[in-house]
Amino acid sequence: MGRHFRPARVAQATMELMAANLVHDTPRWYKAVKMIPPAEILTRPYPVQHTAPSPHARRPRNLFKPTHMVYPEDELRRNFFRDHPWELARPRMILELDGKDARYVDWSTGVRQPGMPLSGECVVQRQLWLMENVPDVTKESAYDMARREFYELRQLEDIQRRIAVEEARMVGAYFGKSTLQYGMDIEDKEYERWKKWAGAEINKMEAERQKAYTNVVDLPDTPDLEEELLKEAL
Amino acid sequence: MIIRNIVLRHGRQVIVASASPSCCVRALSTSTAKSATTATAPKGPTNVPSFFTTPEQRAKIAALKEQMDKVPDNFKEFRSIQKKTGKIGAVTQPRHLPDEMLKYPPHDATLEMLMAAQAHMGHNTSLWNPANQRYIYGVREGIHIIALETIAAHLRRAAKVVEEVAYHGGLILFVGTRRDQRPIVVRAAELAGGCHLFQNWTPGTITNRDQILAQGKLRMVDELDRDVPGFDDHIQECRPVIPDLVVCLNPLENYPMLHECGLANVPTIGIIDTNADPTWVTYQIPANDDSLRAMALIAAVLGRAGQRGQERRHADAEDGVITWETPSDVRRFVQNTLTAKAQEKKDQERQSVEQPAWGREMVESDEDVAKAMKQLADEEGI
Structure with a gap:
C-alpha cells in the first residue's frame, strides 16, 4: 500500500486549508498537534551492536539490521540444561507481575531465593554471581559450586516430600493409584483380553483339526488302521 | 407395591410430614379394615410407622433414623475441628489480577511495567517492516525486541497529545477491533470521556458520514458539558461529528479507518508492532499489539491522560477560562x-x-x- 504521508502532515494540511479559507474552524486537536509534533519516522539509525560483525567478512553487510542480543547467561544456561535436560520438564511460571522480580533476589546468599521455586535458572544466576564476584574463580568451578548447592537442595526437597507422604499415610491419607499403577492395570487388562482371544483361537484350531479327522471316510486297503482310528476317535 | 417403594425411597421425611398416618396408609393399602388396625397400632420408641410389615424393613428405617439424629452433632463437631485447624498451613493469596490495569489504571508506564506486560516482543524477524528499524533494540530467539525506552518515550508523547486534545474539548475515539480488546477500549474511553469502537469500522463512517451516521444523536453542551436547550432546530441541520483524535490498538486490521482519518485530517495514534507500517498513523507507539496486557497498560495510560485533560478543562471552565471555540x-x-x-x-x-x-x-x-x-x-x- 506504499508510504502514506497524510497522517504525518495533518497539521500542515489543516493550516494550508485554513489559509485558503476552506476550513473555517480551527480543529480542537490543532493546538495539541502543533505543540507536540509527531516523532521522526522512516529513518534508520545505526543500531546497537550487540555482537561484533564477522571478522572474515570482506566488506560490511547488513549495517542497519538489528543484531543478535547475547548475554553471558546464555552460555551458562545452555551448559546447565545440556547436563540436566530433565530440569526442563519441571513446570515453571513465566508470568511477571510488576516486572521487579530481579529486585527481590540476592544471588550472593545462595541458590535458594524467596518467592522463586528452585530451578536451573537459580543455578545459572548463582554461577554468574560467583564468576563476577569471587576472585580467581573459573567458570567451571563456579558451576560446580552452584551445582553442589542445587543438588543438596533438590535432595532435601525429595526427603521432605517423602516424609510428608509418610506422615500423611500415618494419619490416614491415601493417594490412590500411581500413574505407573494405572499403566500396569491397562496392560494387565490387555493381556487378559489377549488370553481370552488366544484361548478362543486355540479352540477354533482344535475344532478344525478334529473336523479334518472326522471327515476322513475311508482309507484304501488298510482296514485295521481304520479300526484303530475309529477306536481313537471313540 | 410401587407406591410403597416410592415411600421407602423418599424416606423418613415424607412419612413424618404426613399429618395422619391413616391417610397415607389408606392410599397404600387395598383393604380399609386392615388400614384401620394399622393406624391404631401403638408406635414403638423408634417412631417407625408400623405399615412396614417386615421386621427387616423396620430395623432398616430405625437405623437410618438413628444415623440422621446424629447429623447435627457430627456437623457441630466438624465445624469446631474446622475452626481449630483452618488456620494451619500455608496461606494462599491472589497475586495476579488479570484486570489490574483496567481497575487501577496507572498514570505512567515504567520500563518494568512495559517489560512485564511483554510490550517489547515483536514479530518473527522475517515478518518485519524495515520502516520500524529505529524502534528495534535487537534480535532474540528469532524475534525482534522493541526498545523499552522508545516505547516509553512514544507512549508519553501520545499521552500528552491525548491530554491536550481532551483539554481543548476534542472528541477522542478509542478503537480496538480484536475480540478481547473490548473491555480495554471501553475502559479507556470511559476514563478519557471519549468514544469507543470494538466492532468493525464501517467503511465511510467519516468520508460518507452524512449517510452512515444520519441516525446518530447529537448534543449541544456548554463549557461544563451541560446540555444547552434551544438548539433542536440546529441539531436537525448539523452534520455528524468526526473525532478529533483516534487511538487505534490494532492498525493492521483498521487500514480503511486510518485512511479515512488521513483524508479528513484527523490525527491518529496507533500501536505499531514490528510488522506494521508506521506511516499509517500520526503518532506511533511501538509495542507488541498481540499482548493484551500491553494493550491494557497502554490504553490505561492514554485513558488516564485523557482524564487529566478533561479535569483540567473543567477546572479552567469553573474559573471562566474556555479552552475551545464555538463552531x-x-x-x-x-x-x-x-x-x-x-x-x-x-x-x-x-x-x-x-x-x-x-x-x-x-x-x-x-x-x-x-x-x-x-x-x-x-x-x-x-
Whole structure:
C-alpha cells in the first residue's frame, strides 16, 4: 500500500486549508498537534551492536539490521540444561507481575531465593554471581559450586516430600493409584483380553483339526488302521 | 407395591410430614379394615410407622433414623475441628489480577511495567517492516525486541497529545477491533470521556458520514458539558461529528479507518508492532499489539491522560477560562436566532406604539439589538 504521508502532515494540511479559507474552524486537536509534533519516522539509525560483525567478512553487510542480543547467561544456561535436560520438564511460571522480580533476589546468599521455586535458572544466576564476584574463580568451578548447592537442595526437597507422604499415610491419607499403577492395570487388562482371544483361537484350531479327522471316510486297503482310528476317535 | 417403594425411597421425611398416618396408609393399602388396625397400632420408641410389615424393613428405617439424629452433632463437631485447624498451613493469596490495569489504571508506564506486560516482543524477524528499524533494540530467539525506552518515550508523547486534545474539548475515539480488546477500549474511553469502537469500522463512517451516521444523536453542551436547550432546530441541520483524535490498538486490521482519518485530517495514534507500517498513523507507539496486557497498560495510560485533560478543562471552565471555540455554524445559528428575536421584539414595539420610528431612533434601536445579542450570548456561555 506504499508510504502514506497524510497522517504525518495533518497539521500542515489543516493550516494550508485554513489559509485558503476552506476550513473555517480551527480543529480542537490543532493546538495539541502543533505543540507536540509527531516523532521522526522512516529513518534508520545505526543500531546497537550487540555482537561484533564477522571478522572474515570482506566488506560490511547488513549495517542497519538489528543484531543478535547475547548475554553471558546464555552460555551458562545452555551448559546447565545440556547436563540436566530433565530440569526442563519441571513446570515453571513465566508470568511477571510488576516486572521487579530481579529486585527481590540476592544471588550472593545462595541458590535458594524467596518467592522463586528452585530451578536451573537459580543455578545459572548463582554461577554468574560467583564468576563476577569471587576472585580467581573459573567458570567451571563456579558451576560446580552452584551445582553442589542445587543438588543438596533438590535432595532435601525429595526427603521432605517423602516424609510428608509418610506422615500423611500415618494419619490416614491415601493417594490412590500411581500413574505407573494405572499403566500396569491397562496392560494387565490387555493381556487378559489377549488370553481370552488366544484361548478362543486355540479352540477354533482344535475344532478344525478334529473336523479334518472326522471327515476322513475311508482309507484304501488298510482296514485295521481304520479300526484303530475309529477306536481313537471313540 | 410401587407406591410403597416410592415411600421407602423418599424416606423418613415424607412419612413424618404426613399429618395422619391413616391417610397415607389408606392410599397404600387395598383393604380399609386392615388400614384401620394399622393406624391404631401403638408406635414403638423408634417412631417407625408400623405399615412396614417386615421386621427387616423396620430395623432398616430405625437405623437410618438413628444415623440422621446424629447429623447435627457430627456437623457441630466438624465445624469446631474446622475452626481449630483452618488456620494451619500455608496461606494462599491472589497475586495476579488479570484486570489490574483496567481497575487501577496507572498514570505512567515504567520500563518494568512495559517489560512485564511483554510490550517489547515483536514479530518473527522475517515478518518485519524495515520502516520500524529505529524502534528495534535487537534480535532474540528469532524475534525482534522493541526498545523499552522508545516505547516509553512514544507512549508519553501520545499521552500528552491525548491530554491536550481532551483539554481543548476534542472528541477522542478509542478503537480496538480484536475480540478481547473490548473491555480495554471501553475502559479507556470511559476514563478519557471519549468514544469507543470494538466492532468493525464501517467503511465511510467519516468520508460518507452524512449517510452512515444520519441516525446518530447529537448534543449541544456548554463549557461544563451541560446540555444547552434551544438548539433542536440546529441539531436537525448539523452534520455528524468526526473525532478529533483516534487511538487505534490494532492498525493492521483498521487500514480503511486510518485512511479515512488521513483524508479528513484527523490525527491518529496507533500501536505499531514490528510488522506494521508506521506511516499509517500520526503518532506511533511501538509495542507488541498481540499482548493484551500491553494493550491494557497502554490504553490505561492514554485513558488516564485523557482524564487529566478533561479535569483540567473543567477546572479552567469553573474559573471562566474556555479552552475551545464555538463552531462557526453554531455561532451563525445563535446570531440568526437573536436577530430574529430582536426583529420580533421591534415589530411588537412598533405595533404597540403605532408610531413609525425612523432616522435617529433607528440607530439607537440597532445598538440595543447588538447589546441584547451580546447579553444573550453571554448568558448562553458562547
